[in-house]
Amino acid sequence: MDKYIEMIRIRFLMMLAYRTNYYTGILIYSINIGAYYFLWNAIYGGKSEIEGLSAIQMTTYVAVAWMARAFYFNNIDREMATEIKEGKVAVELIRPYNYLGMKTMQGLGEGIFRLFFFSMPGMVIVALIFPIEFSADAATWGLFAISIVLSFLINTQLNLLTGITTFFLYNNTGLIRAKRVLIDLFSGLLLPISFFPGWAQEIMGFLPFQGISYIPSMIFTNGFTGSEAVEGLIIQAAWVLILVIPVQVLWVIAKKQLIIQGG
Amino acid sequence: MFYISMFFQYVAQYMKTRLEYRADLIVEIFSDLLFQAVNLIFILVVFDHTEFLNGWSRDEIIFIYGFFLVPYALFSSFFNIWDFNERYIVKGELDRILTRPIHSLFQIILERMELESLFGAVTGLAVMFYAGSRLGLEVSWSDPLLFVVFVLGGVLVYAGIFVMIACISFWADARTSIMPMMYNIGNYGRYPVDIYNNVIRFVLTWILPFAFVGVYPAAYFLGRDEWYGYSFLTPVIGLVFFSLSVFIWNEGVKRYRGAGN
Numbered sequence: 001m002d003k004y005i006e007m008i009r010i011r012f013l014m015m016l017a018y019r020t021n022y023y024t025g026i027l028i029y030s031i032n033i034g035a036y037y038f039l040w041n042a043i044y045g046g047k048s049e050i051e052g053l054s055a056i057q058m059t060t061y062v063a064v065a066w067m068a069r070a071f072y073f074n075n076i077d078r079e080m081a082t083e084i085k086e087g088k089v090a091v092e093l094i095r096p097y098n099y100l101g102m103k104t105m106q107g108l109g110e111g112i113f114r115l116f117f118f119s120m121p122g123m124v125i126v127a128l129i130f131p132i133e134f135s136a137d138a139a140t141w142g143l144f145a146i147s148i149v150l151s152f153l154i155n156t157q158l159n160l161l162t163g164i165t166t167f168f169l170y171n172n173t174g175l176i177r178a179k180r181v182l183i184d185l186f187s188g189l190l191l192p193i194s195f196f197p198g199w200a201q202e203i204m205g206f207l208p209f210q211g212i213s214y215i216p217s218m219i220f221t222n223g224f225t226g227s228e229a230v231e232g233l234i235i236q237a238a239w240v241l242i243l244v245i246p247v248q249v250l251w252v253i254a255k256k257q258l259i260i261q262g263g
Numbered sequence: 264m265f266y267i268s269m270f271f272q273y274v275a276q277y278m279k280t281r282l283e284y285r286a287d288l289i290v291e292i293f294s295d296l297l298f299q300a301v302n303l304i305f306i307l308v309v310f311d312h313t314e315f316l317n318g319w320s321r322d323e324i325i326f327i328y329g330f331f332l333v334p335y336a337l338f339s340s341f342f343n344i345w346d347f348n349e350r351y352i353v354k355g356e357l358d359r360i361l362t363r364p365i366h367s368l369f370q371i372i373l374e375r376m377e378l379e380s381l382f383g384a385v386t387g388l389a390v391m392f393y394a395g396s397r398l399g400l401e402v403s404w405s406d407p408l409l410f411v412v413f414v415l416g417g418v419l420v421y422a423g424i425f426v427m428i429a430c431i432s433f434w435a436d437a438r439t440s441i442m443p444m445m446y447n448i449g450n451y452g453r454y455p456v457d458i459y460n461n462v463i464r465f466v467l468t469w470i471l472p473f474a475f476v477g478v479y480p481a482a483y484f485l486g487r488d489e490w491y492g493y494s495f496l497t498p499v500i501g502l503v504f505f506s507l508s509v510f511i512w513n514e515g516v517k518r519y520r521g522a523g524n
Contacts, residue, residue, distance in 0.1 A: 034463075035451050042317045043309055050312045159367050174290030178297050186303045191308055206407035 003097055004105045012110025015260045019117060026122040029066050030129070036062045037130050046098060051194045057221045058192075065189050065217040067119040067126070072152040072212060074107035077176050080163030085170070093255070100160055107156050135222055143229050147216035150236035154211045157243040160185070164247070167254035188214025192223070208243060211236040267436065273373040278368060278466035281379065292382050293414065302453075317458045323485055324454065326394035330484070331453045331477035332387025334417030336380050342422045343375040345442040348428040351418050358521050367404030369510050388451035413494070418477045421449070426512055433515030445471075452477040456459060468493070475500050 037059050044055040045118050053061065080103060083089045092099050126132065135141065162179050176204055184190055186209035193214045204210055215232040218224040224232055306328065310321035323470050325456075351371065363370050389516040428441050452473030456464045467474040475497045483494035 008438075024441070024444065028447055031444060031447050035447070038459045038463070040456060042454075043313050044318070045313060045315070047313070171284070171287050174287060174294045178290075178294040181294065181298050181301050185304065190301070197308075197310055197311060197314060256426055 005099060007105040008109040008112065011106045011115045015113040016117075019116070022114070022118050025070075025118060026125060027120075029122055030068070030126055033063050033066055033126055033130065040152065048182040051192065051243045053192065053194075053221070053223055055080050056131055056133050057223065060134075061128055061192060061217050061223070062219045063126045063130065063132055064121065065213050067123050068119045068148050068151070068216055068220075069189060069213065070122070071111045071148055072155045073114075073241045074110050074156065074159065076103045076107045076156065077159040077162040077179070079103070079106075080160070081166040081172055081176065084163075084166040089258075102158065103163070104156050107159070108152070111152055133221070135220070140219065140225075140229075142223065144216055147219050147233055147236060148188065150233065150240055151212045152206055153240045154236065154243065157240070157247055158208070160247050161243075161250065164250045164254050166232050167258060179201055183209055183212060186210070187212035188217065192218070195222075208239040229261055266365060266369065270373065273376070277376060277378060287378060292379050294382060295380065296386065299383065299520070303390070314412040317455060318399075319455050320442070322394045326391055326398065326400075326478050326485060327455070328453055329377075329392075330388030330481040331385045331396055331417075332414075334414045334421065336383030336387060337414065337418045337423075338421040339383070340378055340380040341372050342425055343377055344371065344425055344429045345446075347371070352413070352432045352519075355521060356357065357467065357519060361516070361519075365412070367516055368509065380438045395484070401402050405475045406484065409483065412495045413483070416497035416499075417476040417480060419501030419505040420472050420497075423501070423506075423508040424471060424473075424517040425504075426508035430511045430515045433518050444523050449473050449476070454478065463496050472504065 040058045040062065044050065044058070050058075052215060080089075085091060089099070092102075115192055129135070137258060158179070160171070161206060162176055165175060169175065186204055188210055189212075193210055196204065211232075214238055215224070219229050219232060297471040302323065306321065306324055310324070311475070314320070316324060342366075349358065357367070360367050360370050424445065426443070428445060431441070448471055451459070451467055452475070455478050456467050456474045459467070466472075475493070480497045481492060482490035
């Protein structure tokens with residue numbers, strides 16, 4: 001276990017060395033949030049609420065969805081693709097740790113770094129510029145904390161799955177890009193899932209993506225309260241468990257048919 | 264003449280290398296399409312809940328997005344200078360460029376083109392015709408002509424802004440992340456600028472004139488006569504910004520001292 005925690009620490013320190021990048025990153029996210037803020041205000045027009053969310057709740061939703069994204073988002077699928085293409089994965093496989101577990105820990109190190117140096121200061125800045133409503137309820141914050149950890153796990157497992165496909169496809173840059181676009185839409189980052197037409201919501205209910213952004217953001221904005229919030233967490237936890245199966249199965253198959261050239 | 268023949272030789276060369284890996288090419292075009300589809304879905308879903316966006320109807324917004332895609336596709340096919348700093352300054356590649364017998368900016372455009380992005384223009388036209396027919400817009404004899412002029416104006420606006428940002432690397436060698444920021448600000452131009460507050464509107468019109476890539480020129484075809492003045496400014500703004508950027512570029516190249524070995 002020690003070595004995994006060490007891995008989180010190293011990744012954290014690595015990110016710290018490049019922290020100047022993050023100041024501009026906060027600005028980029030704020031610009032994005034600003035664009036959506038004006039857009040949503042125009043969409044609301046005079047309406048006091050749409051699908052149970054008021055205009056202020058919607059702004060909060062957009063802000064928290066983007067800031068939470070900084071925590072759960074990582075590029076381990078692209079890192080895996082590079083390591084596999086360059087043959088480095090052979091060395092990784094003989095090292096005394098679980099490759100997938102290690103990648104997850106690296107992602108977590110990055111996530112924790114961004115949470116403290118990006119999301120938190122970013123959220124404060126955004127809250128100063130735009131009208132945002134923070135919940136004063138400790139229970140909401142607690143549920144939200146559990147929820148974003150689960151969304152990190154779901155997103156990471158999907159990244160691992162995409163990364164593993166490099167073993168079979170050799171070149172999957174297009175697939176990685178397509179996956180990212182799909183997650184932005186289906187996870188509820190761009191639009192709360194409750195805004196979609198009924199049939200689309202029903203389909204999305206069967207997909208793991210809503211656990212990435214929609215559920216934590218709804219908990220944060222008090223769109224989900226009480227039993228709804230708990231139900232959301234259960235859905236997330238269930239997906240974390242279900243996704244273990246395809247990841248492990250693909251991983252076993254991939255290792256069997258792995259060919260390393262050179263070395 | 265020499266420039267034109269150089270251009271086509273590079274295009275031919277590019278096609279050969281890309282068609283070597285067809286599967287990858289197809290996936291890339293597909294993921295571009297997917298990205299455009301997601302933006303459209305966003306508009307469609309939003310208009311399930313509202314009739315008008317500050318007085319603009321769903322089909323008008325879709326039309327503006329379709330128009331935006333055309334200059335944007337041309338821009339991203341030919342002006343891939345977002346990594347100019349790392350690729351050409353830090354690695355000293357610009358030394359090589361400067362030994363070539365054509366203008367340095369043109370040489371970089373040739374080297375970095377990504378013609379597959381042109382598919383975005385096809386999507387854009389399709390989206391425009393779809394929205395246009397729903398709005399009952401009629402095509403008059405002057406429209407295709409003005410369309411070409413406005414699209415070129417939009418491409419020059421985009422190109423001007425991004426070339427100017429690339430020029431920063433001639434003066435400051437530190438890596439900046441202004442480029443990705445600009446791509447995000449560019450997205451503001453896809454929606455009617457009257458939904459933003461006055462400061463942002465001013466910036467999008469006169470300082471980072473992204474509104475001239477989407478809403479202003481598109482307003483002409485939508486028959487919004489209160490915006491016609493801005494529509495016809497599109498090529499002017501494009502020419503001004505692009506000329507300015509080429510001027511700054513030339514000044515920057517004079518200052519360039521080379522890096523690496």
